[in-house]
Amino acid sequence: MRESTFIKKNLPRWKKYQEEPTGDPDEMAERFTTLLDDLAYAKTFYSFSKVTGYINSLAAGIYQIIYANNKEKSGRFRSFFVYELPLLFRKYHRLILFTFLFFLLFCLIAAFSAAHDETFVRGVMGDEYVNMTEQNIKKGDPFGVYKGENELYMFLRIAYNNIQVSFLCFIGGILFGVGSLWFMMKNGVMLGAFQYYFFSKGLGLKSVLVIWIHGTLEISSIVIAGSAGLIMASGLLFPGTRKRVDALKKSARDGVKVVISLVPLFIMAAFLEGFVTRHTAMPMGISITILLLSLAFIISYFIVYPILLQRRGFRLDEKGKVIKPVK
Numbered sequence: 001m002r003e004s005t006f007i008k009k010n011l012p013r014w015k016k017y018q019e020e021p022t023g024d025p026d027e028m029a030e031r032f033t034t035l036l037d038d039l040a041y042a043k044t045f046y047s048f049s050k051v052t053g054y055i056n057s058l059a060a061g062i063y064q065i066i067y068a069n070n071k072e073k074s075g076r077f078r079s080f081f082v083y084e085l086p087l088l089f090r091k092y093h094r095l096i097l098f099t100f101l102f103f104l105l106f107c108l109i110a111a112f113s114a115a116h117d118e119t120f121v122r123g124v125m126g127d128e129y130v131n132m133t134e135q136n137i138k139k140g141d142p143f144g145v146y147k148g149e150n151e152l153y154m155f156l157r158i159a160y161n162n163i164q165v166s167f168l169c170f171i172g173g174i175l176f177g178v179g180s181l182w183f184m185m186k187n188g189v190m191l192g193a194f195q196y197y198f199f200s201k202g203l204g205l206k207s208v209l210v211i212w213i214h215g216t217l218e219i220s221s222i223v224i225a226g227s228a229g230l231i232m233a234s235g236l237l238f239p240g241t242r243k244r245v246d247a248l249k250k251s252a253r254d255g256v257k258v259v260i261s262l263v264p265l266f267i268m269a270a271f272l273e274g275f276v277t278r279h280t281a282m283p284m285g286i287s288i289t290i291l292l293l294s295l296a297f298i299i300s301y302f303i304v305y306p307i308l309l310q311r312r313g314f315r316l317d318e319k320g321k322v323i324k325p326v327k
Contacts, residue, residue: 003046010038017058028062035059083322085261087314088254090306092231099227102181103188110192114200124193133197142203143210146278155274162218162266166225170259173229176236180229187222209287210280214273216294221265224302228258253320 001009017031035058042052089096114120122130129145136144149157165183172179198207235251236244276282276290313325 001045003049003051006042006046007051014038014055014058017062032059032062035062079322081261083309083314083324084316084320085257086301086306086309087316087322088257088320089302090310091316092227092254092258093303093306095230095234096224096227096302099180099184099230100223103184103223103226106185106188107192107195110189111196114193114196121193121197124190125197130197137201137203141280142198142201142206143277143280146210146273146280149274151275151278155270158273159267159270162221162270163263165222166228166259166262166266169222169225170228170232170255173232173255174236175233177230177233180226180233183229184223184226187219191219209284209291210277213277213287213290213294214269216291216298217265217272218269220298220302221262221269225259225262228255228262231255231258250320 013034017035022028022031035055039052039055039059042049042055046052110120110124114124132145133142136142141147146154165187169180169183172181172183195204195207195211198204198211232248232252232255235247235249239247242250272290315323317323
């Protein structure tokens with residue numbers, strides 16, 4: 001094909017690409033692919049022609065847009081976890097503290113009740129579980145319940161159950177927070193009765209070293225999931241100057257961000273419970289190390305780091321976007 005014919009055939013399309021840029025990813029990819037074909041043809045037959053440089057500049061322009069979009073998405077992901085999410089936690093620190101204290105209160109109530117009523121633990125945990133645990137204690141393996149299933153199946157089952165519980169805690173916030181508080185009360189009572197039971201059997205320290213290997217991440221995440229529900233409820237209860245429906249939409253978005261961010265923690269907790277907790281005879285140093293690392297992560301990422309970010313001048317605007325300090 002003559003160069004003049006090649007140019008005449010394709011110039012209208014090239015002009016359209018140049019004068020009418022598109023933001024549609026599919027169309028942009030199609031344009032880029034077509035230009036690469038044109039460029040390959042031009043380099044083959046008109047390698048020293050100006051048209052080759054012209055096509056190359058068009059393709060390079062689209063490539064820069066695609067690269068910039070990909071870089072922005074990558075930066076958005078990093079910004080979410082490094083800045084936006086911690087600042088969101090900082091915004092709701094008081095609500096998270098309230099949820100934790102509410103949860104702790106019912107843990108203590110359950111432990112106190114179990115100490116004064118021998119039937120309380122069975123009422124909460126069920127006769128089948130208590131009988132099985134007592135048999136395990138007699139056999140010298142009080143935490144044998146963590147060894148009864150295949151590791152992978154146990155991991156998948158627990159991960160699914162924990163994620164389901166977290167979303168139920170969040171969704172309960174739509175009932176003006178009552179549903180979320182009910183889940184906090186229920187889980188607090190179960191934990192208090194469960195933990196007291198092992199202390200009453202003289203297995204308090206051992207239970208902490210075994211159960212809290214996964215429990216540190218799991219229980220912390222459940223409390224934060226309950227906070228997500230109360231965050232959503234806050235828009236209903238305290239709309240401020242906004243319309244109640246607008247306040248609900250904003251608080252619900254904040255709550256969704258919080259609860260979705262917990263999914264990796266629940267998966268990690270399930271992994272520890274399925275693959276690590278079952279090794280009840282592991283050295284104490286390893287158990288303490290895993291427990292302390294989990295606790296350090298929760299405290300640093302959800303409490304300390306958000307405070308430090310705020311003190312450095314980072315904040316969220318009304319739309320939830322990160323505003324960085326001016327240097």
